[in-house]
Amino acid sequence: MNQIKDRQEEIIEEFSMLDGNMEMILNYIIELGEELSGFPDQERVDENIVKGCQSKVWLVASYANGRIQYKADSNAAITRGLVSLLVRVLNQSSPQDVIDAEVYFPKQIEMDRFIGTQRSNGFASMIKQMKMYAVVFLAKQKS
Amino acid sequence: MEVTAHEIDVQSLRKRFPILNQEVNGKPLIYFDNAASSQTVDTVVRSLIEFYEKDHANIHRGIHTLAERSTKKFEETRESVHLFINSPEADEIIFTKGTTESINLVAHSWGSINLKEGDEIILSQIEHHSNIVPWQLIAQKTGAKIKVIPINDRGELLIEAYEKLLSPQTKLVAFNYISNSLGTINPAKEIVALANEFDAVTLIDAAQASPHTKIDVQDLNCDFLAFSSHKMYGPTGVGILYGRRAMLEAIPPYQGGGEMIKDVSFDSTSYNDIPYKFEAGTPNIGEVIAFKSAIDFINELGHSVIESQENELLQYAMNKLSAIEGFIPIGTARSKAAVISFLVEGIHTYDLGQFLDAKGIAVRTGHHCTQPLMEHLGIDGTVRASFSVYNTKEEIDSFTNALRSIISKLR
Numbered sequence: 149m150n151q152i153k154d155r156q157e158e159i160i161e162e163f164s165m166l167d168g169n170m171e172m173i174l175n176y177i178i179e180l181g182e183e184l185s186g187f188p189d190q191e192r193v194d195e196n197i198v199k200g201c202q203s204k205v206w207l208v209a210s211y212a213n214g215r216i217q218y219k220a221d222s223n224a225a226i227t228r229g230l231v232s233l234l235v236r237v238l239n240q241s242s243p244q245d246v247i248d249a250e251v252y253f254p255k256q257i258e259m260d261r262f263i264g265t266q267r268s269n270g271f272a273s274m275i276k277q278m279k280m281y282a283v284v285f286l287a288k289q290k291s
Numbered sequence: 292m293e294v295t296a297h298e299i300d301v302q303s304l305r306k307r308f309p310i311l312n313q314e315v316n317g318k319p320l321i322y323f324d325n326a327a328s329s330q331t332v333d334t335v336v337r338s339l340i341e342f343y344e345k346d347h348a349n350i351h352r353g354i355h356t357l358a359e360r361s362t363k364k365f366e367e368t369r370e371s372v373h374l375f376i377n378s379p380e381a382d383e384i385i386f387t388k389g390t391t392e393s394i395n396l397v398a399h400s401w402g403s404i405n406l407k408e409g410d411e412i413i414l415s416q417i418e419h420h421s422n423i424v425p426w427q428l429i430a431q432k433t434g435a436k437i438k439v440i441p442i443n444d445r446g447e448l449l450i451e452a453y454e455k456l457l458s459p460q461t462k463l464v465a466f467n468y469i470s471n472s473l474g475t476i477n478p479a480k481e482i483v484a485l486a487n488e489f490d491a492v493t494l495i496d497a498a499q500a501s502p503h504t505k506i507d508v509q510d511l512n513c514d515f516l517a518f519s520s521h522k523m524y525g526p527t528g529v530g531i532l533y534g535r536r537a538m539l540e541a542i543p544p545y546q547g548g549g550e551m552i553k554d555v556s557f558d559s560t561s562y563n564d565i566p567y568k569f570e571a572g573t574p575n576i577g578e579v580i581a582f583k584s585a586i587d588f589i590n591e592l593g594h595s596v597i598e599s600q601e602n603e604l605l606q607y608a609m610n611k612l613s614a615i616e617g618f619i620p621i622g623t624a625r626s627k628a629a630v631i632s633f634l635v636e637g638i639h640t641y642d643l644g645q646f647l648d649a650k651g652i653a654v655r656t657g658h659h660c661t662q663p664l665m666e667h668l669g670i671d672g673t674v675r676a677s678f679s680v681y682n683t684k685e686e687i688d689s690f691t692n693a694l695r696s697i698i699s700k701l702r
Contacts, residue, residue, distance in 0.1 A: 170316040170649040175700070202657070203641050224639035225701055263645070 152245060155237045156253040163257040173262050174226060181228030184235065187221035200273030202266055203227045207274065209281040215240045216285060218278060230263065230271060238278055243289065246282035251275050299592075299600060305681050307333045307588075318651030321686045325522075326471050326630050326677030327655055329502060332524040332588045338581035339526060350576055351550060351567075365576055368583040369566070375586050376516065377507040378533050385532040385539070385569045386579050390498040391421040393517035393532035394465070396569060397494055398425035400542040401463075401515075405492070408434030410462040413491070415440040415448055415477070416667055417470040420660040422496045426465060435462065442667070446473040446622035454485060461491040468500035472659040472675065473622025474605075474630030476504070483513050492538070498522055502679070503601060503628055505594040514538050525585030526578040532569070539565045546571040597680045601629035604678040604687065611691040617698065621673045629678040632659075635694070638701045640674045646697040647674075652690055 166172045191208045198205040203224035210217045218235045222228040237253065238246050254260075260268040305311050308330045313320050322330060342364075348357035350365045366381075373381035387393045406412075412426050416439055430437055438461075440453045448466075457464075464486040468479045479500075483493045494515040497506055501518040508516050515538065520529035544551055544562055548571035553561040562568045589597065608631055612618050617636035635643060644656035657672040658665045665672055676690065 171646075174646055174649050178701070203639055225642045226645050227639075227641070262649075267641075 152237055152241055152249045156251070156256075159233060159237070159253045160256045168258075170262055177229030177233075178225050179229070180232045181222075181225055181230075184221065184228055184232040187219050191219070192221065198270075198274050198277045200270055202270055205231055205270070205274060207231075207277055207281075209278070209285070211243075211285040211288070214242055214289075216243060216246060216282060218281070220274075226263070227267070227270070230259075230267075231274060234271075234274055234278060243282040243286035247279055247286065249279075299596060299680075301600075301681065301683055305683075308681055309333065311681065315651040315653070316649050321652040321682075321689060323676040323678060323682065323686075323690065324653045324655050325502075325679035325682075326474075326499060326659075326675065328521045328527070329524050329679050330681070331526065332585060334584040334588060335525055335581045338584045339577055342577040342580050346580075347577065349573055361576055361580070364580045364583075365574075368579050368586075371583045371586045372531055375506070375590070376533055377509050379509065380536060382565050383533055383536055383539065385534065385566045386574050387517075387530035387532055387569075388528050388575065389521075389530035390496060390517045390519045391425075391530070393515075393530045394422055394494065394496065395425045396532055396545040397515050397517075397534070398429045400545050400569075401492065401538065402426075402429035402433065402435075404542060406430070406433035406435040406462055409460060410435040411438050411456075411458065411460040412436070413438045413440060413453070413456050413461055413464045413466075413486075415466045416442045417446065417448070417473060417475060417661065417664050418465075418467060419471050419496065419498070420662065422465055422467060422494075423663065426463075439663075440466070442475075445624050446470065446475045447624045447626075448475070448477055448482075450478065450481065450485075453482065457485060457489050457491070459489060461486070461489050463492045463494065465494040465496065467496040467498070468506075469497075469503065469628045469630075470622070470624075470661075471499050471630070472661040472664055472673070473624065473632055474499075474628040474677075475622060475624035476500075476626040476628055478626075479513075480511055483511055487512065499628060499630075502589065503594070503598060508533050520578070520582040520585060523582075523585050524588055525582040526575075528575040529578045529582050534565075536565065539569070544568050544571065548572045592680065600680050601678055604682055604684070605629040605631070607684050608676065608678070608687045608690075611687060612694070615691065615695060615698065617702075621668065621670070630675060631677070632673040632675045634670065634673055635698055638698060640672050642701055643674050643694070643697060646701070647690075647693060650693045650697075652693055 192206050196206045196208050198207050203222055205222045207220045218239050220231045220235050222231055310330050346361045348361045350362040369384045370381050372384045412435055438456045441449050469476050479495055486493045493513045495513045497516050497518040502523040514535050516533040518531050521527040551563050551568050551571040553563050619634040621632040640656040647654055655675045
């Protein structure tokens, strides 16, 4: 659980160094997205699209050794960067930790200021979908 | 007296729009979202303040001085709109809260007593949702069918195909004068004339046209015409519906309430005359009054000056943008308003919009409330830059430079 918190604190720290400069923030987000690697082409299908996002976001998750591995991608560069932040925060955590996680970094970095309300709603859909995967994995683990 | 285009001093014109003089994200604001809403001219803002500081009172039926004063000013705007669109009478001007409400009013009030199963409504492929959904709602209730005028690759309506759609079953033709997504200027007079051959009722959505083009409802010969104040340098919350007297008198009210009645008892109600029959409740009084200043502004400038200024900006921008590698214009009608919808190969429209905003440039991205059009074009949306009389070539230069730098970063 602390891991999720630590990673969020890291992100808040990184963004604070950008000094609220919108262009620098967007450039940084794009760079983060470029690091998001290895989304399998065969998973780029409609069933894996996160509903409620304005651009296309694909999300899949796998479960091994008690940890969730998320993979995500988007057809828009800024969205890909934003999605990479969520993957970074929640990846390799236990289902219970993901379910319990309070994702507070978007508010701290004032994300809606630079992505707008509509994209913020899409971001919320993304978090919800990631938590849904965790619920499913937890149920499977118990059964 | 009208001035010619080259005589306009854009810099002093811009001073009348104080909102333009600000920084957004540390850069001077460049406002290219005029097709969504134009900025408000200073005299409109002053009029709003004056109303709330001096004249505010509910209109009609008041005998005190403030009520008289606000009523008089409210009716002066009606008179002004009547002259602006050359309607035969001022009573044919109804105030609503926007173009959308104006269209809904007609769809509901006219449609509910004039449409039945087997009847047909003709719309065009390039309509805004506000000129599609109201007709779908009434079509569902009455069993009428919707037919759609197709477009060519330039985004122009195919008039021959439209002629084939027309038949004795056609009860209404509703279309936009200028497309908000593509800027296509439709041959409105011809479309109405063809509809009239089949005695079909016509409604023109003039939301995009009213700030740019001289509108003459008698020359157009349409039955209804709708537009909004906020796209004409005026306040939000004010829409206009023009309707022929005979049409307006023949159809039932849209909403019930105060103002629209003659006598009310629990057994029955008799309705007021037009236009009041359609103006239930307290309207946006201050905004309607202030709208007159926006009309005065357009009249003083003159439509021919506005048109030539905007055309010049359009041509200049198209030349600049066409030189950008991967620039794909969407909508290249031969008769076009100052709206440029476009894509850039390999880059998502939202990324472009977001990065432009970071550089202080306001454009619109998305489907522009024309999803059937976007589906027809096989795209999710576009970036749309729309110019107004206060925009400059320097702003277009900054815009194209910004676009180039964003593209080089995102490719």
